[in-house]
Amino acid sequence: MSSYGLGRRQFLTTAIGVAAAWTQVSENAVAAPQREEASHGNSVRVWLTDVSAEQWVAPQSAVRFETKRTANPLTIKIDDSVEYQRVQGFGAAMTDSAAWLINKLPSAGRTKLMQELFDPSRGIGLSMVRSPMGATDFNASGSYSYDDMPAGQTDPALSHFSVQHDAPYIIPALRQALSLNPSIKILATPWSPPGWMKTSDSMVGGTLKSEYTAELADYFVKFIQAYRKAGVPISYVSPQNEPMGTPTWPGMFLSAYQESQVIQEIGKAFEANGISTKILAWDHNWDVPSYPETIFNDPAASKYAAGTGWHIYSGNPSYQTLVHNDYPGKEAYLTEATGGLWQGDNQTAFNDALGTWIIDSMRNWANGVMLWNIALDPDMGPLNSDTDGIAMCRGLVTIDPAGGKVSYNVDYYALAHASRFVKPGAHRIYSNTFGEGSIENVAFRNPDGSKVLIAYNSGSSAKTFSVADRTQSFDYTLNAGDAVTFTYYYSRWSYGE
Template sequence: MSSYGLGRRQFLATAVGVAAAWTQVSGNAVAAPQLTQAASRGNSVRVWLTDVSADEWVVSRSDVLFKARRTANPLTIKIDDSVRYQKVQGFGAAMTDSSAWLIDKLSTAERTELMKKLFDPAKGIGLSLLRSPMGATDFNASGNYSYNDMPAGQTDPKLSDFSIQHDVPYIIPALREALSLNPSIKIMANPWSPPGWMKTSDSMIGGTLKSEYTSALANYFVKFIQAYGEAGVPISYISPQNEPMGTPTWPGMFLSAYQESELIQEIGKAFEANGISTKILAWDHNWDVPSYPETIFSDPAASKYTAGTGWHIYSGDPNYQTLVHNDYPSKETYITEATGGVWQDSNQTAFSEALGTWIIKGTRNWANGVMLWNIALDPDRGPLNSDTAGIPMLRGLLTIDPADGRVSYNVDYHALAHASRFVKPGAHRIYSNTFGEGSIENVAFQNPDGSKVLIAYNSGSAAKTFSVADGTHSFDYTLNAGDAVTFTYSGPTRSGRTPAATKVSDPTHDFTFKSPSGPVTVTYDPALLPYQNAIRTGNKLVTYSLPVGASIQTTGGALSRGKWTATASAQPDWGVAANAIDGDISTRWSLGHGTTSGDWFQIDLGSPTSFNKIVFDTGVNNSFDYVTRYQIYVSNDGVDWGSAIASGSGGIGKVAVTLPTRTAQYIRIVSTAASGFWWAIGDIDVYGSSRGAGSITAPTAVSNGLQLKTWTSKEGEQVAVVFNGTAGSRSFKVSADGSYTYTLPSGTSAMFTTKKLSSFPTPVFSSLTPDQGMPRSKFTIRGSGFGDAQGLGTVYFGSSYAEIDSWSDTSISAYVPRGLPSGKVAVSVKGAGGVHAGGSSFDVMDLGPALSRTGWTAKASDASQWDAPGNMLDGNSDTRYSSGTGQYDGLWIQVDMGQTQTFSRIVLDVGGSVSDYARSADIHVSADGTDWTKVSSVTDGQRVHLVSFPTQTARYIKVVNTGNVARSWWSVAEFNVYD
């Protein structure tokens, strides 16, 4: 009997039992449909539906049948199991201390039932990945602990006092029970903090690793894995540090990419010496810092021990996973932490993020597995670590009330079930086209037994009927807005006949190459282009990737800096612009605040000069203060900057910008993205050449073992991908005159996309609203042909760049530049192709002097321990009031002006923050602080918000938040009142 036939029979036999079991697990009394005669031929498709609005979760519905027919439906999902992508290890969540403690509080019968619903592949949702923190996190039933705590001032580099005893009573038993129910479970472990004595803070909180304890920390991992193994809990994966670029008020530790690279080398050597096969994942933090894991991959000594990347979902988007995969296609990819919480306004929002973004988009972007955060929390969203200032705003898969043992299964549990119940460990993602946000989003898999799984979610606002085509067969299905469905089937691919799908739209393309470890696939997706480097050269736009470790060499050398001067949009006394051109990497320019779109650094070369490359370096071992996205402008007079000539994604360490040869006196680097990190430059070099006017072009031929593949999209983009499957770095030419050479490290790929500028639509400026406002207030430009992403596009206020909030083909949201004088100013848009879109006039307002705040006081319903309410009255925008908690309806701030005043406007200024402002609020006034009158409402809050109302005479002003934005605190740097 063929393996395919055996797999099909096993699948059909299992399906009957699954239906009955699932009816119990989902809590919905839905009868299992009977298998039809067609089912025995493999044409039957099982259907499992979630209707969030009806509170129906992963409910069995009537089978649908594949039919031998063609479909011309434009919403056709084509399934092709001959195209296989990553192997899937599973789906799961974290057995935190709090989760295990709550599970342990249940009676034996309650615990057994719950664990089956979580982990049993036949009677539950079959979770197959578990994250197990190594020591304390913010979710602990007890306080801070590690496995090697010492009294203050004492150390234990030999780890003589190492012990996992804390985990013995309830964490290890929970993990062992999960493994007994599902032996295929793989466990990932990692610390939020190593023992405090290993760190500069001498505490579980804050600090960084002392270099002398790198080896001790590596042995700490060895001892943990050995101890857990002896306890019956094998560890499949570790990461060196949870969220290494953050130090919260609970256990945490800064760890630069360079420190982590060194630590991974030590851990890898220690694992080798002790026969440990546990895999190491780098990073374990948010999507939007791809250069951190790539910095580790670019170090051969660390890369050989690093299996892949762990990603968190709290900033950025899943496209970054594919970006890193394409650069280093042999590395694995995992979403290691994702959670919902009180900031999600409904179950529908929560379900959309969990299934649509983390599971569907996560796996479409090469995730080998997806892990959510806490398996279980209590009704108060805890227990929280009693030794730290944790924030009770997260949601577990389950809510367990320890008082009565009641268990609630939350939306995240059901979202996971759409995948974990049906996609088995060892499955492969297979080809399916998808339609993106606002339509039918989907992902497909093939299990080890040959059965197939298609998960589809309607993220649109109306019901949609789509077709599913597999080989020569297809079926139709209608999915209401917000609903999701999982289809499972064992067929019906029929080879040698006319395919069922006749109209399939897919802008992506796969390139498969040979490597020593087997085939690797690199994916072209136009959604990746905004994250890559772009230059305008002649009549073309060339976009290209540049993995960390790769480089482009140009002719010529570094120019003399003898006549240079430097300026910047901001420069603190201790971080002046001149520090970046003094030849001393230890001194640096710093922006002095979190980066916003529109911040800039500028060089005056002293006279018109030819150049073709700029290299700016954040400084020695600095993983933090870097620009995340940028544009390059040049000018001959320092006033007229024209259109951007290059753009890129920035990154840790050195950023090299290769340009078409230009002659200009001024160079300006402009940030085009907001970031919580500052931007710094330790040193900057500009390179020039007297050889012609070279420019980057896509390669047309390669040698020395390199592999080149090309493809042209229906829209005319020409895509070329080079893969280096050799054991060392290899180079190839990327300019027509041979003057530019690209060097590609072993195991990496480079992608080039070329598009004619004439193919861009002509941008058209239609309207500007509002047409007056204060500096730093928000405005919206509408029109067409702007481009789907900012790219090389620019919005000018006179000669000043506007800070961009969002950019789409028909709408640009931006902020009035700071520092503009009052009066009329011309606003203009230049598209990515350099074409002027037109413009309008904007009236920059002058509010006149604010009322004197002498004697004023402030208070608030909630305030952080660092940011007192009085800070918003001190005249210093670098200090601020902060709520210290996520925004909620009813949160308020109040100002007492000391005496009755007459006024008609207030300004709420959040200062340097990019997100901590009230999205909606009511404004009240009072003469006595007791009887209040509502005078205005804010429904479109901004970072700097002017609120106008009829003239009032009062002493007190109260602003009451009316929204829920739990991910953002509410901050006010300055509170000003005007008559």
């Protein structure tokens, strides 16, 4: 199958051949942050990950800017007069499986885990959550939509619509996350609309029947209204997860022309109902920029399409820049990326998550990054019992529902390098980078004026580099495979300017 249809199903099937045994990386979350994440004056706070030593986002001794010019050829120059995209946040998906596992924890354990995931002061401050609309391949129960009907029956009036399935544990988990971090933005995405809307008459396979485009738009309206009533506002939706994939779990093929029509109907329905939720196109792999560009090139659809959702299963982040350059007014989000057994070791997993999905994606105009399951069990499930899933993906955390044990995985710590320090509303600012095999980096300025620099040594040997901001600089050495987050305030008064 060409990359046009490559989704997680094909990606994982290919990965089976190189899968290796996986060891949990840690049982401890990131240490509680100090009262201030950034230092004042010429002091710079430092948070280090040494993968080989299993040292994760650990506070180090502060370093200091000095008034000196550096001749180091590996000098990262920070310039906040050059400003790029606004950052909405970093996060992962509250799938049915993740919420079900979190709900299985004892009350104290559940509270502790949610704090460590979402609390900006006591945890890593995840600020974006992807929430599937109905069943995916990761479900503790079988396939479901919000308007299921017996085979052969339809419900164009949506008189049977209900989000009751989500009431016991999905909605409570989202509400708890919002209570810990009210700035969280939620992206809702269906893997499939109700089967009766589709040519397959099933959650699996098929495509949307053209006569149900308006009904699908109403389905989105009812979902957003029901979730808002339950205390869960939805900031973004995308019409279809991986619209050019055909998995054996819930899914639906949707051409760019079809999605353009759906976006128009959803947009008009949102306008009619006073809904401000933004619509993201595509929600599939990097290497098919023609799909979202087809939608943006249609004025009737483009007026409702705020941006693009991207997945990592084929292509690379440079395609985000391609679409940005063609349509600079559109947002971009990495909406799904998962680690798993095929990565083989912690270092490879960390390189993928921090180096590619966070640093490279943000340098290519991403407004936010969301990984896949927040939590899975030791068997990398639960999988949807009605479908043919693949138990190879890894959550941010692993929860053993039998004993209530929680283990924090490498993806959690990679996200922490960004989510704990880069606040919603930050802007990416200029920093030069040295690319793969050297010191990779990305820099931000937070709304409070503090600056954040994430640097990662993707080379095979230790490297000493310099960081320069205006007339100030400092030196730092990173071993191969290590990463660091620096936080500081630039003060003209402190530097005597």
